[in-house]
Amino acid sequence: MGTAAHGSNSNVNYLNEFKGIKSWLLSLDHKRIGLMYMISILTFFFVGGIMALLIRYELFAPGKQLLSPDQYNQVMTYHGAMMVFMVIVPGIPAILGNFFLPLQIGAADVAFPKLNLASWYVFMFGAAIAISTFFSTKVDTGWTFYTPYSIKTGTAVVAMVLAAFVMGMSSILTGLNFIVTVHKLRAPGMTMFKVPLFVWAIYSTAILQVIATPVLAITLLLLAAERLFGVGVFDPALGGDPVLFQHFFWFYSHPAVYIMILPAMGIVSELISAFSHKVIFGYKAIAYSSLGIAAVSFIVWGHHMFVSGQSEIAGVLFSFLTMLVGVPTAIKMFNWLATLYRGSVTFYSPMLYALGFLFLFAIGGVTGIMLASMGVDVHFHDTYFVVAHFHYVMVGGTLMALMGGFYYWFPKMFGKMVDDRLARMTFVLIFIGFNVTFFPQFILGAMGMPRRYFDYIAPYESLNKISTMGSWLIASGFLLSLYAMIKALKSGEKAPSNPWGAKTLEWQTSSPPPHFNFDKKPTVTGGPYDY
Amino acid sequence: MSQHHVIPFKTYMKVAAALVALTFLTVICHELHLGPLAGPVAFLIAAVKAALVLLYFMHLKYDNMQNRVIFGSGLIFLLLLIGFSALDIWTRVQSMSTL
Numbered sequence: 001m002g003t004a005a006h007g008s009n010s011n012v013n014y015l016n017e018f019k020g021i022k023s024w025l026l027s028l029d030h031k032r033i034g035l036m037y038m039i040s041i042l043t044f045f046f047v048g049g050i051m052a053l054l055i056r057y058e059l060f061a062p063g064k065q066l067l068s069p070d071q072y073n074q075v076m077t078y079h080g081a082m083m084v085f086m087v088i089v090p091g092i093p094a095i096l097g098n099f100f101l102p103l104q105i106g107a108a109d110v111a112f113p114k115l116n117l118a119s120w121y122v123f124m125f126g127a128a129i130a131i132s133t134f135f136s137t138k139v140d141t142g143w144t145f146y147t148p149y150s151i152k153t154g155t156a157v158v159a160m161v162l163a164a165f166v167m168g169m170s171s172i173l174t175g176l177n178f179i180v181t182v183h184k185l186r187a188p189g190m191t192m193f194k195v196p197l198f199v200w201a202i203y204s205t206a207i208l209q210v211i212a213t214p215v216l217a218i219t220l221l222l223l224a225a226e227r228l229f230g231v232g233v234f235d236p237a238l239g240g241d242p243v244l245f246q247h248f249f250w251f252y253s254h255p256a257v258y259i260m261i262l263p264a265m266g267i268v269s270e271l272i273s274a275f276s277h278k279v280i281f282g283y284k285a286i287a288y289s290s291l292g293i294a295a296v297s298f299i300v301w302g303h304h305m306f307v308s309g310q311s312e313i314a315g316v317l318f319s320f321l322t323m324l325v326g327v328p329t330a331i332k333m334f335n336w337l338a339t340l341y342r343g344s345v346t347f348y349s350p351m352l353y354a355l356g357f358l359f360l361f362a363i364g365g366v367t368g369i370m371l372a373s374m375g376v377d378v379h380f381h382d383t384y385f386v387v388a389h390f391h392y393v394m395v396g397g398t399l400m401a402l403m404g405g406f407y408y409w410f411p412k413m414f415g416k417m418v419d420d421r422l423a424r425m426t427f428v429l430i431f432i433g434f435n436v437t438f439f440p441q442f443i444l445g446a447m448g449m450p451r452r453y454f455d456y457i458a459p460y461e462s463l464n465k466i467s468t469m470g471s472w473l474i475a476s477g478f479l480l481s482l483y484a485m486i487k488a489l490k491s492g493e494k495a496p497s498n499p500w501g502a503k504t505l506e507w508q509t510s511s512p513p514p515h516f517n518f519d520k521k522p523t524v525t526g527g528p529y530d531y
Numbered sequence: 532m533s534q535h536h537v538i539p540f541k542t543y544m545k546v547a548a549a550l551v552a553l554t555f556l557t558v559i560c561h562e563l564h565l566g567p568l569a570g571p572v573a574f575l576i577a578a579v580k581a582a583l584v585l586l587y588f589m590h591l592k593y594d595n596m597q598n599r600v601i602f603g604s605g606l607i608f609l610l611l612l613i614g615f616s617a618l619d620i621w622t623r624v625q626s627m628s629t630l
Contacts (some may be wrong), residue, residue, distance in 0.1 A: 211608055247616040298611060302619070314619035 106187025201266025360396025385445025433473025
């Protein structure tokens with residue numbers, strides 16, 4: 001990117017300019033807030049990951065291994081709720097979005113720094129409420145809180161939905177902040193078609209966060225009102241309609257799937273261009289397809305309810321509309337492939353994760369199209385096929401991109417290089433482990449193994465054993481990542497300003513950046529991928 | 532755009548009075564037992580009240596077109612939510628419906 005600005009040459013940066021715990025907890029610096037999100041979210045990821053391992057261990061063989069059926073339901077609920085509401089939804093926007101969105105548009109900070117800090121506190125407050133329920137009557141509804149069971153169960157559903165409500169509030173505040181930042185704080189010369197595609201992705205996500213999250217908030221409040229006052233909106237015994245809950249819930253939660261995947265797609269655009277050393281193919285098509293995905297995501301939610309008693313007409317309509325998501329998504333895939341074509345591709349660890357994303361997301365996406373077809377979904381809906389599909393999109397997609405993003409931007413965030421040999425080993429472990437864990441689940445689903453169950457019959461045993469062993473590989477990959485990053489922080493080689501030779505603005509300032517990102521306000525003259 | 536447009540105090544009072552009057556009207560309509568019309572009438576009055584709040588208290592009447600469009604897009608999403616949910620409920624096989 002043609003610019004006329006650079007970062008500080010001194011050793012003073014955002015990490016060492018201010019010292020003490022107070023300088024972190026009261027910091028208005030978007031980079032420090034991003035790091036606070038990172039520490040909290042990675043902690044939640046660790047806990048959610050342990051629960052995933054417990055689920056897989058329980059399913060290692062038929063019958064009880066470690067958990068009782070009730071404990072299994074609870075662990076499954078907390079795994080889902082934590083991973084969705086506390087890890088994947090906030091993950092990329094709150095960590096990498098917070099850190100890099102202002103840097104990539106040449107701004108000193110986000111538009112509302114105090115609101116940004118408030119978002120973190122609101123998020124932590126919500127997370128604290130969610131965690132507190134684990135020490136009372138543990139919720140056992142699954143992360144979707146489906147009625148009528150969620151009305152009847154004697155567990156801490158109200159507190160848990162309150163937690164999701166509060167974390168949703170944080171999500172809205174972050175989204176609002178990012179929208180205003182993109183509109184108002186771009187560096188001189190940076191038109192909307194000169195912003196990096198990661199910014200476009202975060203921007204599209206922010207729109208979803210602001211528009212969709214209030215519906216979740218209302219739905220959860222209605223559920224709480226139903227439990228506390230017996231209003232009768234969802235409870236069939238009181239004249240309510242349990243499927244209406246699913247309509248309201250998925251009106252948020254389906255766009256939320258795109259809140260989770262769009263930022264990942266933004267990272268992949270950055271990685272593929274940077275490690276192909278080539279201008280991204282179809283910049284505008286990728287940018288518009290982000291908005292296209294955001295728009296279409298609002299009219300497809302009924303595909304979660306093909307077997308819930310939804311009317312056939314609504315089902316057919318939602319089935320057709322769901323297929324439309326394939327169009328903007330495929331546009332992105334083809335553009336990424338075309339970017340790779342005749343590029344000078346280098347296989348550093350971030351690029352391996354980006355390529356892993358392409359492979360796994362393609363499987364997740366294509367099985368999504370299968371499930372969008374109502375006739376097929378009737379058979380697969382409540383089986384492990386859907387579990388595999390969802391994890392291919394969310395873990396194979398979002399988490400692969402998040403890991404790629406971490407390894408790509410780590411030198412900028414901390415001023416240290418990660419040992420790339422170790423980082424590539426983490427990719428191998430996670431990629432192989434992921435496929436060993438989740439591919440057998442497609443087969444199990446096709447064989448008819450129902451999801452959410454504590455136990456299963458003997459014919460499913462061997463594939464379940466393979467799946468569980470895969471989960472150990474994934475865990476070892478993430479632990480090795482943790483080791484690689486801690487090792488880099490302690491004794492990593494000092495990172496130059498631009499170790500990858502990338503063109504976006506964050507690489508034009510020092511590593512780590514100074515407090516206000518750039519010593520002089522950048523002036524942009526070229527595109528973000530002018531190689 | 533009139534970003535610094537100041538609405539006279541009198542106008543605020545008139546709008547507040549209209550909101551109180553419409554609240555009374557809601558109660559009166561309830562007392563009249565309008566049967567199947569009761570719901571739509573109550574929603575209509577509520578919509579008028581909401582419009583008054585948006586136009587005057589939230590200054591949408593004096594705002595620029597961009598903000599009006601952004602607000603309008605919110606309404607479109609609301610219509611989507613209600614429209615598709617209603618479509619499902621109205622087209623279910625009644626003998627199998629919980630409603």
